[in-house]
Amino acid sequence: MGEQHDIDEDAPIFAIAVAAELSGMHPQTLRQYDRLGLVVPARTQGGSRRYSLRHIAQLREVARMSADGIGLPAIARILELEDRVRELHGRVRDLEERVRAELEKRPGARVFAAGSTGAVVTLRHGTRVRRATELVVWHPRQPLSQAAETEDDDETST
Numbered sequence: 045m046g047e048q049h050d051i052d053e054d055a056p057i058f059a060i061a062v063a064a065e066l067s068g069m070h071p072q073t074l075r076q077y078d079r080l081g082l083v084v085p086a087r088t089q090g091g092s093r094r095y096s097l098r099h100i101a102q103l104r105e106v107a108r109m110s111a112d113g114i115g116l117p118a119i120a121r122i123l124e125l126e127d128r129v130r131e132l133h134g135r136v137r138d139l140e141e142r143v144r145a146e147l148e149k150r151p152g153a154r155v156f157a158a159g160s161t162g163a164v165v166t167l168r169h170g171t172r173v174r175r176a177t178e179l180v181v182w183h184p185r186q187p188l189s190q191a192a193e194t195e196d197d198d199e200t201s202t
Contacts, residue, residue, distance in 0.1 A: 051097060052096075053096060053097040053098045053101075054096050054097075054098055055096055055097075056085060056086035056094035056095060056096050056099075057094065057095075057096065058094065058095040058096070058099075058100065059092065059093070059094065059095075060074055060075070060085075060092070060093045060095070062095075063085070063093075063095035063099065063100060063103065066100045067100050067103035067104050067107065068104070068107065069103060069107060074093070074095075074103065075093075077103070077106065078093065080116060080120065081120060082102075082106055082116065082119060082120050082123060083095075083099050083102045083103055083106065083123070085099055102123060105123075106119055106123070109122065155167045155171075
């Protein structure tokens, strides 16, 4: 059979008339949303708007939220936050992949820990830092009863 091709959901491929049809909105509404910065499509060299599948989904979401009584400024903020979350998820995926690749590339690599003096020390994978077993005992400079009397005297003299 034929090969299945995944369409990039960010590829700007739909003209405004098609995007309006797919989102169930009037083209003038899409223009207004573009002016307000709600759903901003890509532009061709000639200046025509081109919408992606992600834009179509956003337009449908705007229509749903608007029908639920959410105002356009709030919708704009929600879309902005969703874009930020999507961006951060992508960054996390990239960082996880980099860490995974680094771990595969360097099995048994060194691990870092805090030494007994607080300095950073390197360890071989699977080893532990030797823990200090010393005990420190604190003795006050003056007996606690004398310290309380001194504080009382300070308070009455002011």
